[in-house]
Every structure is written in C-alpha cells, then in structure tokens.
Amino acid sequence: MIRTIRVRIGLAVFAVTVALLIAQGSWMLSRFERAGRDEVDAFLTAELSEMALLEGTPQLEALIRAETARRHRTDEMFFEIREPSGALILASENLPEAGLGPFRGEGPSPVFWEEPDPRSDEGHRHIRVADAVAEGRRFRVAQSLLGQQKGYWEFREDLLVALAIVASVAGAMAWLVATRALSPVGRMIDRARDLEHEPRGLLPRTGKGDELDRLADVLNRLLTGLREQVERTRRLSADASHALRTPLTSVRGNLELLATERPDSEPVQEALAQVHRLDRMVSGLLALERLAEHGFAGEPAPVDLGAVVDEIAGDFRGVALERGIELHASADDVVVLGHEGRLREAIANLVTNALRHTGSGGTVRIEAARDGGRARVSVHDDGPGFDPADAERLFERFYSIGASGTGTGLGLAITRATARAHGGDAFATSDAAGSTFTIELPLSGPPGQPDRVGPMLTSRCAP
Numbered sequence: 001m002i003r004t005i006r007v008r009i010g011l012a013v014f015a016v017t018v019a020l021l022i023a024q025g026s027w028m029l030s031r032f033e034r035a036g037r038d039e040v041d042a043f044l045t046a047e048l049s050e051m052a053l054l055e056g057t058p059q060l061e062a063l064i065r066a067e068t069a070r071r072h073r074t075d076e077m078f079f080e081i082r083e084p085s086g087a088l089i090l091a092s093e094n095l096p097e098a099g100l101g102p103f104r105g106e107g108p109s110p111v112f113w114e115e116p117d118p119r120s121d122e123g124h125r126h127i128r129v130a131d132a133v134a135e136g137r138r139f140r141v142a143q144s145l146l147g148q149q150k151g152y153w154e155f156r157e158d159l160l161v162a163l164a165i166v167a168s169v170a171g172a173m174a175w176l177v178a179t180r181a182l183s184p185v186g187r188m189i190d191r192a193r194d195l196e197h198e199p200r201g202l203l204p205r206t207g208k209g210d211e212l213d214r215l216a217d218v219l220n221r222l223l224t225g226l227r228e229q230v231e232r233t234r235r236l237s238a239d240a241s242h243a244l245r246t247p248l249t250s251v252r253g254n255l256e257l258l259a260t261e262r263p264d265s266e267p268v269q270e271a272l273a274q275v276h277r278l279d280r281m282v283s284g285l286l287a288l289e290r291l292a293e294h295g296f297a298g299e300p301a302p303v304d305l306g307a308v309v310d311e312i313a314g315d316f317r318g319v320a321l322e323r324g325i326e327l328h329a330s331a332d333d334v335v336v337l338g339h340e341g342r343l344r345e346a347i348a349n350l351v352t353n354a355l356r357h358t359g360s361g362g363t364v365r366i367e368a369a370r371d372g373g374r375a376r377v378s379v380h381d382d383g384p385g386f387d388p389a390d391a392e393r394l395f396e397r398f399y400s401i402g403a404s405g406t407g408t409g410l411g412l413a414i415t416r417a418t419a420r421a422h423g424g425d426a427f428a429t430s431d432a433a434g435s436t437f438t439i440e441l442p443l444s445g446p447p448g449q450p451d452r453v454g455p456m457l458t459s460r461c462a463p
Contacts, residue, residue, distance in 0.1 A: 009178040014171030021163040025156075032155055036148045037128070041112050044130035047077075047141045048110050052134040055081070061090060068092045074147035076119070078127065080140040089137065094119075103138050105131035117144055125149070184212045188219075195223070300422075302444060303340045305375055306331030308347060309368040316351050324360035331368040334375045337444045338422045346418040346426075347377055349411035350437045354381035357435070370443060374424070378438040385430035394428055415439065 047067075054060035064079045071077050079092040080099055088099075096118040105111045110132040117125040126149070129142040184206045195201050202220045205213045255272040259265070313329035320327035336343075347366075354364045358381040365380045386394065393399050395416040398409035415437075416426040424441035 005182060006175050006178045010171045010175035013174035014167050017167040017170040018163065021159075021166060025159040025163060028159065029152070029156055033148075033152055036152070040128045040143055040145070040148070041110075041130070044112070044128065044141050044143060045110050048130055048132050048134075048139050051079070051081070051139050051141065052132075055135060055137060055139075064090065064092050068094055071144075073119075074144060074150065076127075076144040076146075078118075078140075078142040082138045082140075084136060084138065100127075100129055100140055100142055103131055103140065105133050105138065105140075108132055108134050114145070117146070188212075188216060200227075300337040300339060302335050303338050303343055305334040305336060305343070305347075305368045305377055305441075308340065308344050309366050309377060312344065312348055312351060313366055315348075316355065320355060320364065323355065323358075325355060325358050326363045327355075327366075328363065329366040331366075332370060334368050334370055334377075335444050336375045336422070336441045338441065342418050343422070343441075346415040346439060347379070349415045350377075350379040350439070353411055353437065354379045354383070354435070357381060357383040359383065371440070373443050375441045375443045376438060378436050380434060380436045382434035385432070385435045386428075388430055391428045391430070395426065412437070 050063065051060060054063060067077045067079070076094065077092065078095050078100060079090070080095055081089040081091070082099075082103075083089060091099075098118075100118070101115060104113065110130040112128065112130050114126045114128055117127045119125075126145045127142045128145055129140065131138070131140045133139070184204070188203045191201070191203050195203075202223065203216045205216045207213070259269060259272050309329055309331040313327060317327050351364065351366060358364055362382050366377070367380075368375070368377045370376070395412045397413045400409050412426070412428075419426040419439045419441065422441050424439065426437070426439045428435060428437045430436070
C-alpha cells in the first residue's frame with residue numbers, strides 16, 4: 001500500500017510536470033517561430049524598399065548578384081521584378097523559369113506568404129515570399145526558411161530533453177519526499193503487526209504534531225478502548241467460569257448418584273452427559289484465559305513431535321475403528337521446545353475434530369514433518385470440508401460448522417492459543433479432497449543440541 005501511494009504521488013507529479021512543461025514548451029516554440037517569421041518579414045521588407053529605390057540603376061543588379069552569391073542553402077535569396085503584364089524585367093540567377101508563382105501584392109505594402117522551396121525535390125523545405133507594387137512595377141523577394149526550420153527543430157529537441165529531465169527529477173523528488181513522509185506510516189504498520197500478538201503497547205508517534213501524530217493518537221485511543229473491552233470480557237468469562245465450577249460439581253455429583261440409582265433412565269444419562277460437556281467447556285474457557293493472561297508455567301523442554309503423534313494415533317485408533325474410519329500416522333524426527341502436555345492436547349484436539357467430521361469409510365491422516373525451519377503437524381480428513389472464507393472463524397470460540405453438537409466449541413481455539421504461546425500458529429485449509437488443520441512451530445534441534453528457533457509464521461497454508 002505504501003509503495004502504491006509513493007508511486008501514485010510520483011506519477012502524479014511527473015504527469016503534472018509534463019503537462020506544464022508541454023504547455024510552456026508549446027508557447028515557447030510558437031513565440032520562437034513567430035519571432036523568426038517577424039525577423040524574416042522585416043528583412044524582406046527592407047530588401048523590397050531597397051529594390052524599389054535602386055530600380056532602374058546598375059546598383060540594383062549588383063545588389064541582387066551580391067545577395068544571391070553570399071547566401072548559402074539555409075538562407076538562400078530569390079529576387080524578381082516584372083512588368084504589370086508579367087513580363088520579366090530582372091531576376092536572380094537562381095530563380096526557376098516559372099518564377100515564384102502568381103503575384104499577390106496590390107500596393108506598396110508587402111504581402112507575405114510561404115510556399116515550397118523551388119529547389120526542394122520533396123517539398124519539405126519552405127521559403128518566405130514578400131510581394132509589393134511600386135512605380136508600376138511588381139517587386140518580389142524570397143528567402144529560404146531552411147535555417148530557421150533547423151533552428152526550430154533543434155530548439156524543440158532541446159525542450160524535449162529538458163522536459164524529460166525536469167519531469168523525471170520532479171517525479172523522483174516527489175517519490176523521495178513521499179517515501180520520507182510515509183516512513184512513519186511504515187513504522188506504524190510494523191508496530192501494529194507486533195501488537196497483534198502483544199497484550200500491551202501503542203503505535204509510535206513522529207513527535208511533530210502533524211497529521212500522522214493525530215492519526216496515531218486516535219488509533220491508540222481506539223486500541224486502548226478495545227483492550228479495555230476485551231479485558232472486561234475476559235474477566236467476565238473467567239469469573240463466570242470460576243463461579244460455575246462449584247454448582248457444576250454439585251449438579252454432576254447429584255446426577256452421578258441418581259444415575260447409579262436409575263441406570264436405565266435416558267433423561268438422567270443425557271443430563272449427565274450435558275453436564276460433563278458443560279464442565280469441559282468451563283475448563284476450556286479457564287484454560288484459554290490462563291493462556292492469554294499467563295502463558296505456560298515452567299520452562300519449555302525439547303519435545304519430540306514425532307513420538308507425540310505416534311502416541312496420539314495409538315490413543316485414537318480404537319475410536320476410529322469403532323466409527324469405521326481409517327487412521328494413518330507418519331512422523332519424522334521433529335523436535336521443538338515447548339510443553340509436551342499442552343502440545344499433546346492441541347494435536348489431540350485436531351484429531352478429535354477430524355474424526356467428528358469424517359463419516360464411516362473415510363480416512364484421517366496425521367503427519368509430523370519438517371518444513372524448512374519450521375515443525376509442522378497436520379491432520380487431514382476427507383470429510384465434506386468447509387468454505388475457505390470460514391477458515392479463520394473456525395478458530396474462534398464456540399464457532400462450529402456442521403458439528404454434531406458433542407464438542408465444546410473450544411478445541412480449535414485452544415489449539416491456536418497453544419501454538420501461538422509456543423511462537424507458532426495454527427491454520428486450516430479446505431478443498432475438494434477434504435480439510436487440513438495444521439500447527440506450525442519453531443523448529444528446535446535434538447536434545448543436547450543448540451536450539452534453532454525460527455521467526456513466528458502467522459498465515460501459511462499447508463500444501
């Protein structure tokens with residue numbers, strides 16, 4: 001996004017600069033061309049006046065010879081004097097036989113126009129012609145515009161080069177200024193990413209009292225308010241969970257006593273099952289609150305995820321067989337630093353979720369493997385899958401899609417909280433082949449070897 005804004009600002013300044021320079025260049029070129037034409041017209045007018053004054057004297061022919069002799073192709077001169085009937089009186093040696101075309105002047109004031117140079121084969125060169133009538137004679141003088149045309153094109157090329165340089169410099173300077181101005185936004189974005197997994201902290205300010213500082217203040221107030229609201233919700237959830245433990249224990253004890261007396265009573269058995277589910281739910285909520293507030297107690301130790309996966313597969317193989325589901329496990333030698341009991345619970349939650357959503361005749365696969373500098377445990381099932389848009393919501397508390405109603409709705413939330421508490425993450429993907437739930441953790445060396453802990457990976461889909 002930042003790069004997009006920088007590029008937009010740079011391109012906008014570049015485009016505006018180009019437009020202004022084109023407008024100014026067009027004005028300068030028109031002024032340059034007009035000034036050149038005015039200069040030629042003034043010169044041709046002076047030549048017509050001198051021809052009129054010298055008409056009938058030997059000096060006129062000498063003037064014409066001198067002017068045509070000293071001129072080059074770029075400013076070549078043409079002279080012509082005719083009677084009113086059109087009969088030629090005097091002309092320069094370089095004048096074509098057809099002359100310079102019909103006369104346009106009707107009086108002593110010269111008339112000016114342009115036409116192709118009679119010596120130009122392609123007609124791309126032009127001459128400027130001045131025509132006037134004096135003493136009953138028609139006087140005409142013309143000058144080649146090739147020199148002016150060359151000057152015009154050279155001037156235009158210089159303007160184009162200057163336009164490209166100035167516009168590029170202006171665009172680059174705008175990009176640099178935008179980069180410098182938006183660098184605090186980049187720091188705010190980086191800090192906001194860090195705050196996603198930190199319980200405290202605020203967005204940085206520039207300290208200049210500018211718009212970015214005001215934005216940071218507003219966002220910090222919003223962030224503080226959201227944290228306070230989350231804390232209130234957490235406290236309410238924790239307090240409610242603690243408060244429910246005692247009455248739940250009492251209700252469960254009474255139901256267990258009643259179930260002993262009436263073992264064939266379905267309502268009693270159903271009520272007892274629901275109380276057990278509610279007790280697990282309360283325990284899950286308390287576990288989530290402890291994770292969010294305090295993390296894990298004790299120092300982390302090397303945990304062989306391959307061995308944990310094999311043990312969990314053995315624990316669930318009977319349940320899978322009872323439901324007609326094939327359960328396969330494959331595990332590499334993968335070691336992480338963590339708390340074995342919590343990681344075992346997190347993986348077991350994924351297997352429980354997969355078995356719950358896989359029908360008879362289906363397959364569940366558990367894999368533990370290395371993925372670069374990460375340890376990955378994935379549980380794949382060939383069940384109906386889920387909408388990829390719901391992938392993140394699956395890890396929310398009490399969110400469920402097509403579940404049978406026997407779970408607590410907290411297993412996946414606990415799994416993600418456990419993974420993040422270990423510096424990793426949990427995520428889910430789904431396609432036509434089923435669903436895959438994955439835990440990724442920083443990879444550690446074998447026991448006794450130096451630890452190799454990678455950066456946290458927050459959103460990576462399993463293959």
